[in-house]
């Protein structure tokens with residue numbers, strides 16, 4: 340029993356150090372991005388610029404981590420993930436500038452562009468197929 344626990348601890352430590360980013364951390368960032376996206380949508384609908392900007396800031400904070408992904412678990416590379424993350428940051432900035440100019444349709448288009456990046460990556464997760 341003790342041996343099993345030790346072995347499991349070593350294995351999880353190894354997986355953390357190999358990827359530098361655990362599954363728990365990834366799920367936490369993913370959930371933070373989902374919450375941020377919901378906040379952005381709510382802000383657009385309630386005509387609350389401040390809420391949209393807060394959502395964008397939260398989205399950017401969490402998506403900055405997305406670049407790190409274990410190979411084999413998903414069929415995407417670290418380079419791909421980094422590009423996705425970059426695109427999300429770019430479209431998030433667009434949401435912010437659109438809403439600050441009170442262009443809600445544009446903000447919505449930018450929002451959809453972000454969602455498209457999320458879905459593109461999710462389509463590459465092997466266990467989700």
Ligand code: HEC
Pocket residue numbers: 362365366369370372373376402405406408413419420421423424427453454456457458460461464
């Ligand atoms: C580069 C790849 C990648 C991108 C980009 C990405 N995701 Fe994910 N997402 C994942 C992976 C991998 C998982 C599966 C996590 C796991 O089970 O380890 C996941 C899971 C999730 C989950 C489920 C979390 C749970 O509790 O199981 C949500 C919600 C989510 N992502 C939201 C988003 C949102 C919102 C975006 C865009 C803003 C996004 N993701 C962009 C890779 C990505």
